Amino acid sequence: MESNDCSDKNETDYDPSWLKGTSAEKLLKYESSSQKNFSHPVYKKLSKINGKINDMSLENLIDSLNELKLDSRGKKEVLVKRLKSYYKESNVQAAKCKFDFIGVIDFEATCTEVQNKNYPHEIIEFPVVLIDMKTLTIFIL
Numbered sequence: 001m002e003s004n005d006c007s008d009k010n011e012t013d014y015d016p017s018w019l020k021g022t023s024a025e026k027l028l029k030y031e032s033s034s035q036k037n038f039s040h041p042v043y044k045k046l047s048k049i050n051g052k053i054n055d056m057s058l059e060n061l062i063d064s065l066n067e068l069k070l071d072s073r074g075k076k077e078v079l080v081k082r083l084k085s086y087y088k089e090s091n092v093q094a095a096k097c098k099f100d101f102i103g104v105i106d107f108e109a110t111c112t113e114v115q116n117k118n119y120p121h122e123i124i125e126f127p128v129v130l131i132d133m134k135t136l137t138i139f140i141l
Contacts, residue, residue, distance in 0.1 A: 053084055
């Protein structure tokens with residue numbers, strides 16, 4: 001005797017082929033492509049930070065938020081969420097950068113007060129600063 005009960009099937013047995021051509025198929029593709037890979041070391045770092053934030057007292061949360069020049073008003077739950085969001089944004093954005101350092105060049109050239117098409121501009125200086133993309137520290141060279 002066959003059962004019509006779907007509970008016998010494993011999740012891996014599910015065949016979504018009947019969804020082809022429907023808006024549900026697009027939604028399922030979006031959901032599966034938007035799943036994040038949490039194997040990157042930045043997520044381990046965030047987990048440790050979140051644990052420390054969870055253990056903070058209200059006074060410590062307020063002090064930390066004030067140091068970062070963030071709003072320190074609200075209930076403890078709101079402050080915890082605000083601080084976690086700050087660290088998540090800053091760490092995940094830094095991890096997305098493919099470079100350790102970026103060099104920024106500012107070309108300075110000769111010029112005249114009156115614009116003249118035939119004036120031969122010459123580069124007279126090109127200072128460079130180096131930016132550490134992990135800490136966003138600027139090094140003047």
